[in-house]
Amino acid sequence: MAIIGEITEKHRLSSPECKQQMMPVQDALDILHGKWKLLILMSLSTGPMRFKEIQRQVEGITAKMLSKELKDLEINELVQRTVYDTIPVAVEYTRTPYGNSLKKVIDELHAWGVQHRKRVMRRSN
Known part of the structure; x- marks a missing residue:
């Protein structure tokens, strides 16, 4: 869960950073949905x-x-x-x-x- 902690520490990521952090999770969900x-x-x-x-x-x-x-x-x-x-x-x-x-x-x-x-x-x- 290091990524979640990283996002929480930064509070708000800029849109491109946020998208980059979420992309691997979205990729996994696309396959396993x-x-x-x-x-x-x-x-x-x-x-x-x-x-x-x-x-x-x-x-x-x-x-x-x-x-x-x-x-x-x-x-x-x-x-x-x-x-x-x-x-x-x-x-x-x-x-x-x-x-x-x-x-x-x-x-x-x-x-x-x-x-x-x-x-x-x-x-x-």
């Missing part, structure tokens, strides 16, 4: 999976949306699609080493989500 991509990456943390296996793990996602999201993740080199020459054709998806580089981010987001859920539950009781 939506409610499904991180959940798909989480489901693939245990190893290669077939389409239907992912769909069962990511509750609520439609086949059409899963297909779109997997294509986006593949384009951004976070997921690899492997087609096996079998009858019927088998397709597996796995996280790439680049996709695995998000592990710390996903773990931190998970930990924050657990704390947030506890906080919300305390307020509602």
